[in-house]
Amino acid sequence: MARFLVLGGTAWLGREVAEEAVRAGHEVTVLARGESGPPPAGVRVVRADRSSPGAYAEVDGEWDVVVDVARQPSHVRGAVAALGPRTGTWVFVSSCSVYAGHDQPGAAESAPLLPPSETDEDGFETYGERKVACEQHVLAALPDRALVARAGLIGGPGDVSDRTGYWPLRFAHPATTDGSVLVPDSTVTTQLVDSRDLAAWLVRSGAQGANGVVNASGPTLPLAEHLAAARRVAGHEGELVAVPQEWLAEHSVAPWSGERSLPMWLPVPEYAGFMARDTSAAQTLGLVTRPLEDTLEDVLEWELRQGPGRPRRAGLSPSEERELLVRARGDEDLP
Template sequence: MTDVLVLGGTGWLSGRIAERWADAGASVTCLARGGRDARYGTTLVVADRNDPDAYDEVARREWDEIVDVSSNPDHVAAAVAALGERTRHWTYISTVSVYAADDVPGADESAELLGAPAPDADEDYGRAKVRAEASVRSSLGFRAAIVRPGLIVGPGDPTDRFGYWVGRFALAGAGDVLVPDTADRGAQVIDVDDLAEFVQAIGHERWTGVVNAVGDPVALDRLFADARVIAGHSGTLAAVDDDWLQQHGVAYWMGPRSLPLWLPAGMPGFWTRSNAAYRLLGGRLRPLGDTLARTLADERDRGLDRERRAGLTRADELELLRRLHG
């Protein structure tokens, strides 16, 4: 039997990875802080990765596969030091945010990575992942796979970004919906279950290397059109330019009072990364409509008008529409 350790394993992506390995017949152990139940077919070891003895229990045995999703480079380095010699293969889940440039369409895994932050600057998400990748590569070499997903989407998404749109179109019904100018804007998403399946598959094969796990680029107006069909939206789209949105306190991409997936102009590289290697390795990309439908069902279960981590409240949106139309 294959022995798999997932560092995490109770969260959104890591939990699905643990489930895929369990479905494949592996003996799966998850190391997490607790507070959430272990996924079906897995065993939970409770430990805090801030503690120096966090890995003591799982370091007593050999592993066929270890998966780590952490964005904390110190946690990653400590895990590699404690467990690197105890496993046949290691998969680290990184991000396409490690790349230095977002203005080059179609860039592949060989693109330049972000450098170290300025001495007086905090380490951002992308640079933290770069440092974590470096720990994995330097210690594990040809026993490691580094997977760089783009925007991970689908049911259960804790960021509320992708689900905002299909949920908002459903909530609005016949009402207007505020959208950004979609000219030369797009998105590149990967369904969480496609990603989990891929991570399990390359771990099983002990594939080594670096791969962008991203979907096909989709124009933002096409994404909105598909989401409207799935949601049954019959209202109109009130499209406004970047300046107007920023002047009215609406943020790019994510977070409170934002329009999710809306990016500043001049970033075509961010949503057109090459996925050729992912496809060559057998990575699946389900139809966008399938992901939208599954996401909408989840949005309805959680409440279309709930408090969200990303997007506008419907009340804020209606006030902005009122100002727009004068």
């Protein structure tokens, strides 16, 4: 049994890590503000704001493993200063967004990074730069005792970003009565890691004292295969209306996320490697991922439990999709 401290532990991935550590028989403490939901069962809870002086005063003693998912450099800098000297292994969850380029499929951890940014102001525009700065703080403080996991796209039940749930839900409930669905005609690949698989690997790796910098994601699949898996899970048999990326851009459909977007799609060639990273180092350290259909099936079940009223962070609304289908098919009317 190891002593685990999870910095966070009440939001999605942090909660999965805490729950997995409890299931593995470890003694688990979570430090969080408590604003992202109730803590997992079986953990000790320390409520603290990491922006405040003395945030780590109540997590005294030695820690076998600290797991941190922060994206604010000041939070990471303060944590490693306060806890690093009394921690065995530091597990930091970073992101493949730290890389300066995303056009080369198969790129490994040695690929060039973005310049670091010490700003704590949240936002997608500086996300990668802030994660670079966080990595640097961890590796400078614990060069031989840190595992930096550059996660790819994380999916699974609880994904409120809508990037993994959009397609199985849309195929299960098409926007049209004839079941037709608008999809990108693209050669881009997808690379998804289930949050539960990632959490289990992070806990095992931390307990075993693993270290290094690794890309952590699942197998690389063509977008068409990803969509086919989502269709099978949803039992969809309607028409796929495939349109090229140029058509989507002309009709103001955004890639990846946000309003009026199509998740999982990214333009190529500039993003041909974004979800095609070399993950062999993580596999060597024991990362195992479940079949994509299992993840999508569980995501669809979770989406259906949430009901239709949840605000969406990505995808096309039914009315937007119907309008686009009319234009794509040249129909004057649409069932």
